[in-house]
Amino acid sequence: MNDLQAAGKQDERFIQKAESVSSAVSPVVEINGLTKTFGTFVALDQLSLTLNKGSILGFIGPNGAGKTTAIRILVGLTRPTAGTARIAGADCVRNARKVRRLVGYMPDKFGSYDNMRVREYLDFFGAAFGIGRRKRQLRISEVLELTNATWMQDRFVESLSHGMQQRIGIARTLLHDPEVLILDEPANGLDPQARIEMREILLRLADEGRTLIVTSHILPELARICDRVAILAGGQLKAFGTLQDVSRALSQRRTMEIELLDTDRVAAVAAELQASLEQECEVTPSEAESVVRFRTSADEEQLSSLLNKLVTSGERISQFREVAGDLEEVFISVTQQTSEDRPQNTEEPAPVVETTS
Amino acid sequence: MKGTIAIIERELPSLLRMKQTLWIFAIVAFTFSATVLLKWPSTSTADLSGVQARAVFRGLAYAMFVTVVLVVPAFPATGLIREVRRRTMELLLNSPLRRSEIFVGKLIALVAFALLLLAVTLPAMACCYAMGAISPTHDVLGLYTLLGVICIELIVLGLLVGTVAETAESGLRWVYGATFTLTVIAVIPHIFLQGGESIYAVVASHMRTLSPIPALLQLIGDEPPGAIGAIESADLIERYVTSALVLSLIGSLVCIQRLNYSLMDRSRSQGLITDERSASLRAARRVMYLVDPQKRKSGISWFLNPVMVKEFRSRQFGRLHWLLRMVAGCAVLSLLLTLATTMGTLDWGVEKVGGIMIVAQVGLILVLTPGISGAMIAGEMESGGWNMLRATPLSTRRVVTGKLMSVSITLALVLCASLPGYGIIMVIKPVLQTQVAQVIVSLALTAAVAMLVSATVSSFFRSTAAATTVSYGLLIFLYAGSMLVWVNRDSPFSHAVVQRVLSANAMAGALNAMEVDGFQVYDGLLGTTWVVSGVMCGVLLLVLSVRTWRIWEPD
Known part of the structure; x- marks a missing residue:
């Protein structure tokens, strides 16, 4: 295996x-x-x-x-x-x-x-x-x-x-x-x-x-x-x-993935996403996988509108999903935060992000 | 040549930088200086006969020989094994250096180290020379030359063992075993067969020239062991030097040949188990081993302390087959000594043989105990096993009891092994029955003190090596130190001072009970040593219990 x-x-x-x-x-x-x-x-x-x-x-x-x-x-x-x-x-x-x-x-x-x-x-x-x-x-x-x-x-x-x-x-x-x-x-x-x-x-x-x-x-x-x-x-x-909740709460941006049936539409969808979403949004097209990934702070409603827009414009979408958070990113984000906090004030503990699901 | 120098430049400083080296050099310098200073004439009367100076010289020669035999073989054997295990040998073999250059470099560095060790004794020897009656060429130079040859032979032997053994422990075991065979065992057949004309007697006579002991005795003017009056005409020094150099040369060639990549190609244990072998092999192993070490063990029984069983199984000599070998060795040795007396080959008398047995047994106890008991807690700390034990529901009391029981059983077996020897003594001289019983109690107390000192020291350290070294130091101070005072019983120490110092030494009590020369004059020494040793055991047990409880509890 x-x-x-x-x-x-x-x-x-x-x-x-x-x-x-x-x-x-x-x-x-x-x-x-x-x-x-x-x-x-x-x-x-x-x-x-x-x-x-x-x-x-x-x-x-x-x-x-x-x-x-x-x-x-x-x-x-x-x-x-x-x-x-x-x-x-x-x-x-x-x-x-x-x-x-x-x-x-x-x-x-x-x-x-x-x-x-x-x-x-x-x-x-x-x-x-x-x-x-x-x-x-x-x-x-x-x-x-x-x-x-x-x-x-x-x-x-x-x-x-x-x-x-x-x-x-x-x-x-x-x-x-x-x-x-x-x-x-x-x-x-x-x-x-x-x-x-x-x-x-x-x-x-x-x-x-x-x-x-x-x-x-x-x-x-x-x-x-x-x-x-x-x-x-x-x-x-x-x-x-959970990893997903911690990841979302800490990074405040999530990674989404759109899988297309037509590989030749990957670049066009990527351009459309870049235009529709906020400026800081990172869009990564992958023609080999027929996938467009993007990291966004958009909420559920904005994402729903975006999906609707793509579908009505004739894009054939096989999957639209959130990718599980990357633990390494979360770890680096937390530890960097800690090392930045440390010299300024050690008396007041940093807020704990607690999530339950 | 450049390669050899490079190896020497690497080896010698690293040998001298080791902590053990500093301790060994310091202890040797202190002991030798103290020995001469204590014997230094304190009165204005000159000893024109030179008897005292010769006695000091002989004492120094014996001590130097023992130091060389104990210290020198360990470094080459463990050094080479460590180099193989750390893979630095691979780097050396992969370099443009030739195998002979590597070997000669190591040999010269180790010989230089041994010579430095001998040089530490020079001030003591100079004082001895100043006392007179010592020839600078025959005695002093001759002794150092002989010791130098012994060093070369033992270093080659150590390096050879280093190319064969896989772990430092097995290397030490083999090198000391080989050294013991070469120095002591090689002499024994001649003691029994001397004077005969059979082929065995001739072989035995040649065999003893492999040992440095007859040569050393001839050099310092003592009689060889077991001499029965005939004057030794052969030049034993020349014979030994020739045989040692020939053996060293052969050993060096074998060693150079073995210094190759095969040293690194040692496969891991495949866990062979007798239970899975053929019926014939199983039967053969049952005959060969009384207790087969490769037989699958059944589980630990409910009535046994699991820590005790674990200690036996995980200890180097803990496995039953090793214990049996050790016990058999002790039994044979004690029987040989008594046999020698009954045959009249040694004109020593029962008391003297008893004394030798006591000293040999205490020596064995002191050599063995810190190695076993010193690792009791420090070894667990070092390996990380202590925390795993703490994470089990075992109580501190059970852990300490199990560990102490495992050491006491081993020591009891060693003591029991010499009982046949004492049995023969009692048959020869039935009047000594009570004394023999007293000797056995004293030996048991010596073992208990040695075990508890090492165990208590072990609870204060996180490294086995440090705990073992400190334990050896304390026990040597207690037993050899008090004997050093006894050696100087006429001057400068008074009778009362010597008796007081000896009261802490249960071995002195045993020698007193056996009425050995020099010990029978101390009235009531036996009882005092029992009381002092008993109190020491109680205090040590208390300290050990408190200390173990403290390190067992949550930090």
Whole structure:
């Protein structure tokens, strides 16, 4: 299966996923005013968000944004200075032991042990979670199968490639059947093929009804699997919601696409759009695809009129649609905003764009 | 030639810049200076016989030899392995440099490093020379020349191991194993077969010339081990130097031949499992290994501490087959020593053999424990495993208990391995039964102190290397330092001072119980060492528990 086919398949899954999200509404992760300071340095500033069962949250932000600090608080490794974090109703500080059973955590550093075979490695963590021996053996076989790693069960962990180790890391987080999976940079350092496999594994896990929190610097990867994104910068939550909503709210311009049946009309339609829409509108014709793309701040009514105008002028349009926002653009827009804000005033936090759908 | 110089210019400064180098040089300089200074005549009476000066010279020669054997082989083996793993060897092989230039460059740099190590002992040797009775050419120059040859041989051996081993740990294991074989094992057959005319006796006689020990003993004027009165007529120094140079030359040629791209072509473990092999092979492996390391393990049982099992499985020597080998080695060694006594080949007496066994066991404990226990928490911190453990529902108590149990079981097995030796001692001299029991308690306390010191140190560091080094330093200070005071028991330290210092050393208690020469004069030393060691264990356990709890709790 090539990359495009895989992406198409995943897009379908994404749509199914989004549908299932709306039906499952019980909040699993509740973060309220979470703050962490190290001396005078504010690593996390009043982070608040909730996440429903079955969601995949993409946690993004530049280096030092506070992602890992937030994750460490969620898994009970760091104590917050203020605020609360709850997973399935259990407080991450007061009920840390219960939370550990509810959460599967994969840190960015793999943490392998020398001279241990994959099965022994998983056996140890299974035993650490108190899973009985017989059940543990079955569970190990299940998680190895789920992560397509059965064939490497007798290999020594340290002899595996980075991509294979990441798979074992995910298998380990799944051993105790957690409700929430927190994965810190799971796609870091993986080659394209391994990334596709990782994406498939994560989508499969979400299909099973688990809630996933994933951090990554590889934004196109996140865009393909996440139904929610949270953008952190300078310890503050800058945006939270679906990718489309966040993208629209932040950039205030959306990308539209018109697909024509007549390729030779592409240039004419592009010229017509340029004339009809605002001056800043970027119009990009593509005769090879028989498509005209444009970025506009026009509202629904203006777009409706535009479509009407094109149809009445005799253009044969097969599709008129909005293209999903580009996470990279959103990320750059937020982080640039943060770096512009920073020298002027650090006392007043930038407004959080929160969208719910 | 230019290539060789380029390699030397790169190798030598990088060796000297290492933190370990500074520590090793500082410790060697301090120890050697202290040894001579403590023996420096404090009275106005001159020792015209030169006995004291010769004794100091012999002590220095032994110490220099031990230093060379312990320090020199590690650097070439690990350095070459590191270079292969970091892929800088690939860059070197891809350059216009010839393989021989690379090898000679490395060899010269390492020899220069070893000579610098020996140079650190020069002030101590100068003081010793000033005490008189030492010949500058035969004794001083002869000793340094012999040690230089030993260095060359061990460096070539280390480089050769470096071209074979895949990891630094296995490199160290193999190079020290080979060094031990060359220096100690090579001498043992001759001890038992000397004087005979059989082919075995002749081979054993030739074999011992591979070891530098007989040559060193001849140079400093001591009797070779196991000598039974016959005067040694052969020139052991010349024989050893010849054999060492020939072996070094052969080793160098093999090493140059092995320095090629095949070093980088080592395949990853394919995870071979005995369970999936043919029935005949499975049967053969069952005979070869009592515990087959490649047999698929069943899951961890409910009654076992999972951390303990994990420690055993992930530790270098933790796998049961390695433990069994180690235990068997200890058992054979202790039996050989007692056998030597009963056969009359060593005229040492039961107490002396017991003393040697105690010192050898404590040496083994001190060499082994920081390596295992020092990585207990620091190793987890370094690999990122600590946070993964913290993310499990395990309690701090269970983690620490599991880790301590894994180290104590290993040490207990090592101690138990020497029981056959002590058993024979008790058969030869039944009156020593109580003493032997006391010795075993003292050894157990030594092991407990060594384990808890290393474990506690480990909880304060995030790097295994740093934790292990500090643990070694503390244990050497505690055990070797107190013995250094005992060595100078006549002057400058008084009887009371020595007894007080020895009270922290459980090994001294064991030697006192065994009534070894020089230790039987300290009344009540055994009981004091037990109390002090017990208190030390309690305090260390408390510190370890508090510290582990602190680093386990959320930051």
